Amino acid sequence: MKTKLLPLVAVISLAAAGSVQAHSSVEAKGDIMAEGTSAYVVDSWGRIVRDNENRCVRSIDWSKDTAIAKCEGWEEPKPAPVVAPAPAPAPEPEPIVEKPAPVAPPKFIAHFNFDMFDIKTADIPELNTFADYMNRECTCKIAITGHTDSAGSEAYNQKLSQERAQEVAGYLANHGVVTDRMIVTGAGETNPVADNSTKEGRALNRRVEVEIVK
Structure with missing residues (x-):
């Protein structure tokens, strides 16, 4: 087979x-x-x-x-435990800085040449600062008062002091200050701050004072 x-x-x-x-x-x-x-x-x-x-x-x-x-027969090594990273610290809130209360500027005084009501160039920066303060920080009113020395008649000096005050008020109005917030007056020669018998004293008396009124 x-x-x-x-x-x-x-x-x-x-x-x-x-x-x-x-x-x-x-x-x-x-x-x-x-x-x-x-x-x-x-x-x-x-x-x-x-x-x-x-x-x-x-x-x-x-x-x-x-x-x-x-x-x-050794024990198998265990894998190292996975450690989760620590959470990032929360950002600290920024400190709240309170804005200081605005401080009213001191009384502003503009001086004028004899028998003139034109604002001097040297007074322009301070007028600008005052206008900025009024527009940004203050809702108050201001008194604008014009003065003269004693040269000339009382009537003429009254008119001249009023013109000086109006000149300053017009400048502030042109720089944003509302006219309703301004009290404009002329005091003539009635309120001197220096001796009118000297040239230096008369120069100090030819002025416009601008101050905040409550």
Whole structure:
């Protein structure tokens, strides 16, 4: 009776299937694979060889650095705990800086040349400052009072003092100060602040005083 021979391809296929089944069954028993280490004796399947007491058989290349913890019965190192970064501190609120109460400017005095009511160029910066204060910081009223020296008649000086006061009031109005907030008067020569018998005294008396009234 003749024995039928299986084709060579079939034989190889059966052998490979058997090998895979055997390999899978070996791994299923909990064998430790070498995974490239040379610290232990390895069989043809890449498994670490065990002795009769089921211990991994070490090779001459074994050291603590190359040892496998599972083989040696060491506890596997635990991954370091993930520490969440501390939350960023909340920004501190900016301190509230209270705006200081506006301080009323001192009384402003403009001086005039003899027999003139034109504002001097030197007095313009202070007038501008006063107008700015009135427009931004103050809702009060101001008194604008014109004065003269004693040269000339009382009637003429009264008229001249009024013209000087009106000139200053007009300048402030042109720079935003409402006319309803201004009390404009002329005092003539009745209220001198210096001696009218001297040139210096008369120059000081030719003036317009601007001051805040409550």
